[in-house]
Amino acid sequence: MSALASRPEGCKGCRDSVHVPEAQIDRMIEKLERHPESCAPTDQYEARLASCAACADLQYGSTCAHCGCFVRVRAKLLAGTCPKPGGSKWA
Numbered sequence: 106m107s108a109l110a111s112r113p114e115g116c117k118g119c120r121d122s123v124h125v126p127e128a129q130i131d132r133m134i135e136k137l138e139r140h141p142e143s144c145a146p147t148d149q150y151e152a153r154l155a156s157c158a159a160c161a162d163l164q165y166g167s168t169c170a171h172c173g174c175f176v177r178v179r180a181k182l183l184a185g186t187c188p189k190p191g192g193s194k195w196a
């Protein structure tokens with residue numbers, strides 16, 4: 106089997122390990138929340154995730170095709186940015 110055959114979707118850098126249970130991402134978020142000074146306010150976090158949910162570059166419902174980040178984690182970080190080429194989709 107070729108390496109490409111093991112890649113389930115279009116993102117050239119992603120392998121099966123990109124699929125993680127939602128509970129694992131929940132734990133990452135919980136760890137970030139221990140440092141509230143580094144977290145985006147709830148309204149900003151939710152607005153960012155709404156943009157990701159409407160973005161064609163969201164892969165597997167969890168991952169940004171441009172940076173490979175879990176968008177829930179990236180959006181949670183106060184200093185997080187949207188890496189969309191040509192300009193951020195986050196307000």
Ligand code: SF4
Nearest residue numbers: 157160169187189194
């Ligand atoms: S390009 Fe921006 S809006 Fe689209 S999935 Fe990535 S972080 Fe989200």
